[in-house]
Amino acid sequence: MNIPNRQQGPRIFSDYNIQLPSFKSTMLANDLELIELNDGSQEIIRVDYVYKSGRVNESVRASAKASFYLLREGTRNTTAHQIAEKFDYYGAYIRVFAGLEYSSLSLVVMSKYFEEVWPVFLEMITDPDFTEDELSSYKRIYSEKLRNELSKNDVLAYRRLTEIIFGDQHPYGYNTEPSDILALKLDQVNAYRDTCHGTNNALAVISGKYSEKVSELCKASLGAIDMKTSTFKQEFFNPDIKHVFEKLATDQTVQTSLKIGRKLFKRKHSDFSKMQVANTLLGGYFGSRLMKNIREEKGYTYGIYSSVDVWKEDGFFYISADVSNNAIEPTIEEINKEIKRLQTEPVPDNEFRMVKNFMLGQILHLIDGPFASGQLIKNIYAKELDIEHFKNHIDGIKGTTKNDVMEMARKYLDEKSFITVLAGNF
Structure with a gap:
């Protein structure tokens, strides 16, 4: 029996050979890039639909985040309640991320229920319906959340630092206020969606363990989304910075x-x-x-x-x-x-x-x-x-x-x- 030497620590491993797992990239007919990573032992699928746009592309402050968060609040054929009920029933969930330079709508579901929820998720991408009621609810909730954040010294100091560094007109530097959210109009949010949610500016990532049937279904349905070109412009103004x-x-x-x-x-x-x-x-x-x-x-x-x-x-x-x-x-x-x-x-x-x-x-x-x-x-x-x-x-x-x-x-x-x-x- 070998007794380990407790006075000697284990060897520190430093010879890292880091390799990404293999994945497949396909450019679909509508200029949408699809990345597939079929791996793992658990029968769970994650789909991320990524928009290469965010706050840097908004011409009206607070419109970008609103346009992404409202994607989960109903389509022309399915209400927000019906969407939530469907996903809850199958143990699936939706996650929205709205960032500076890119944003995403994500679905996680067990592989065996994928075909049950996929049409609804796809509809959220292709046929969202932003209504005055949903926008009013969004404005009330998120203006209050921001107001609470603005009571924290850490948040106030960070916002002021980035504003000084990049300038109050730069998308990395300007600060969204609760009044900006409350002032949003539906046509402004729709305008952001129409100009920044194009397929040429999007990316889909499928990861987890799934069948070839699921892969083909995703290729066919994502590739059938109407081609739409994003038309946004980016402008950056850099101020002179002093100590x-x-x-x-x-x-x-x-x-x-x-x-x-x-x-x-x-x-x-x-x-x-x-x-x-x-x-x-x-x-x-x-x-x-x-x-x-x-x-x-x-x-x-x-x-x-x-x-x-x-x-x-x-x-x-x-x-x-x-x-x-x-x-x-x-x-x-x-x-x-x-x-x-x-x-x-x-x-x-x-x-x-x-x-x-x-x-x-x-x-x-x-x-x-x-x-x-x-x-x-x-x-x-x-x-x-x-x-x-x-x-x-x-x-x-x-x-x-x-x-x-x-x-x-x-x-x-x-x-x-x-x-x-x-x-x-x-």
Whole structure:
């Protein structure tokens, strides 16, 4: 009998060979791209119908999200109640996502009931019927939700930060208000749907375990959707940004929300992977330097993190924490100290290896099962990337050096370029 040595930890696995599962892509006759990932052991199917449009394409504020959320509120032949009743009966569910650059309508159902609910799901895509009553209900619910969100310091600080970075006329920067939602008119929501829901600007992803019959049914019915070309235009206005330190006075007295950030680059930028490694070291995971110093050692906050958010046309870096008023200045001071360390000191071997393994492990998690893999592939295609970009990102993480990290910190984390926003009761 072999007794393990409890004083010696298990070997750290670092030789990651990350491969996406095989999938099939078909361009249907109406310019709709269909991606199929037939895998898994559970008899469950997920279908994502993706529109490569979102808030960046709206000419009337709040119209994009309304046009997608109202898809589940009835068609010309089926009411919202009938749709809900049908899906509940077969244990299926519908999910709507409305994002900045793409949006989706998703169906999850057991394989044996797919043919029962598929016609209704397809009807929601091809023949939605937006009514005044449903729009009024949507406006009431979502304006109140937004009003509740605007009572939070964290939300207010984030909104103001992005508004300063991108500008109040930029789709990445302007802030939707409850009044924008309440002012929506039905013809405005219909106009967004008519201009941005075209098949040439859409993508369908089927994942899970399903039969060839289901595959052929999806190809035939999705391919039969009337071809419609999206006609939207995108306009981006970038403001001149200067170093800003701004305080927003609120009624929330518990903690002040601190946001520090700056404009960065687009998602296809050559520095993306290297900057992600630098960001992860600084504040991108629970064991990051900011967490260890400001949370664990100093006790200034319950949590602090940094993030790199990139999109098709632009991106930004930011640091976020909630602190008491008497800890604001010490927190900012410690943040600057950690950035300075990243700029001037090579990362120790153990920490560098651990962070890279963490990042690669997170990517492995993204392909854990057919649904997760399907979502990753959906995101890659919806963001107008390709599989090579995904592979290059993995290689970029592996190939990032300690000197690269210091270079990224010096290049992008100069405190003189930072915008700082505080939201709280001062």
